Amino acid sequence: MQDLYRKIYKDPRFHDLESKRRRFSWTLATLTLFTYYTFVLIVAFKPQLFAATLSESTVITWGIPLGIIVIVISFILTGIYVYRANREFDVIAREIIDSFSTDKTDN
């Protein structure tokens, strides 16, 4: 198994996959952290922003829909990740593994 791991590690397709996935997952993770900490820091430093109402005619403050949106965004981001990982990354990973295992049977 270790030999196979080393071979794959040297394969440029693996590094393509790895860098694509890394860029994608860290972008999404940063988005999540950014959304959440913006929310937390506004609560800590500028709570009056969230206390403002949406318009003159309503009692609903900005904080409530924005809070719900943070929850919904988290869910959507997980959906985006799963969609791309299942359709793209898994297929590439499978191709790499298969190409090496056919090599083996040829030998």
Next chain:
Amino acid sequence: MKALLVLLFLIVCQSALADSSKGEVAGQPLNITAILMFLAFVIATLGITYWAAKRTKTTRDFYAAGGGITGLQNGLAIAGDYMSAASFLGISGLVFASGFDGLLYSIGFLVGWPIILFLLAERLRNLGKYTFADAVSFRLKPLPIRSLAASGTLCVVLLYLIAQMVGAGKLIQILFGLEYYIAVFIVGFLMILYVTFGGMIATTWVQIIKAVLLLFGASFIAMAVMFKMDFSFETLFTSAIETHDKGVSIMSPGGLVSDPVSAISLGLALMFGTAGLPHILMRFFTVPDAQAARKSVFYATGFIGYFYILTFIIGFGAIVMLTNNPEFLDIESGGILGGNNMAAIHLSQAVGGDVFLGFISAVAFATILAVVSGLTLSGASAISHDIYASVIRHGRAGEGEEVRVSRIATIALGITAILLGIIFEKQNVAYMVGLAFAIAASVNFPILFLSMYWQGLSTRGAFFGGAAGLLTAITCMILGPTIWVDILGNAEPIFPYKHPALLSMSVAFSMIIIISLLDKSESAKQEKEIFQDQYVRSQTGLGAEGASSH
């Protein structure tokens, strides 16, 4: 199994008789609908346990349900594991008491999930077998790493268990009219049965059933509230502002998180603590591959997010419908009967009558059972898989032997939980879940995360850095305002902040990194070399547990 059921029924009946003969009851009169519904749940889950016991033969069955749980099932089970009675009753109670601030906690509890998905879930699935320590010891030395990971796991599990047991005892006392110690005993006894006989298969199905019941119950209450409000949020919020003592301020951030350091620290603990909870991480080994692991987080995030939005509506509904309702008011304190945490329970009675109250009470009981079962299984696997099989027997323990140790550990943990539940009855346990999250964020998360992402990590660094994180989290909590001042009665806290995660996580990460960098040993060099192999396996799933049969 039948004998056990009869025994359980006798205990319930006897306590009912004892209560009625005494003429006074600690909580409320015995709630027959609730008890019948709960008994139905118990019979169904014991039936499942019986079925699961027949299918639990190997260690893989016992710890990981044979790896045969689907993504959707696991997503529901994760939701069932994570949505504790504390978050259902606690967060709706928090919204009832202070409005908007409750939403802050909900969001904090949710945002850990995307992070788990993007950074940990599939790598964990590809590297590990039964516990998260498996993934970390892929290239680090098993002895020190498993000892540390098991200590972190057991601290988290015990703290969480105490909080759940005490909460369970008090809740059941109020809901069912049972004595505190009987309630604690029933919870401990059933959880031992599920886990000892049915292992992960039974635990998973108990969590799935509970998740479905809880989501259904919470949806019904929230729908009923919105129906009364003509499906207008404007009406809901306007009536809540008119009714609540704090008036319009319930619509905006209040004093719950006043200083920025605490706000950030709490945020870190909730987010990264979730990613370090051993009973949650363990769930990723129950699915066949990384793809299913991914899907399960997607479903879990959806269910948990939906649930938190419901608790927000329920909290506001409770403000409108309970505040001036004499049926639910405690004349002495002026608040609602049983305290703010009872808001969701009373609201279920207000919107659905006694039958629905019985249903929600039974769901609350089931919720506690599902959560403590998951915790106990995770604690037992740390004892049997990490400590016994790897540290004591150096991997030479047979399958049967390991499962046997696991079952003994389950029984021991169950009895410990019952005893601790009784010892801590009169103590304030609210801080324990917070401490559990802080420890998970400062020990489990850093070593797991760095082992996957940083080639330079060495065993020495992980061990001492992780231990430093554990000690810092516990010390700061003891010297902080919650324990040092509120519980021990000292005038000034030595550590000024309520939430230690900001400090303890910084200590853990910096110590791990510094010690690893200074580690020039031969073994550290080897560990760096194996990183390549680990990297390929974590990215491709090649050689991962359970992938072989496909």
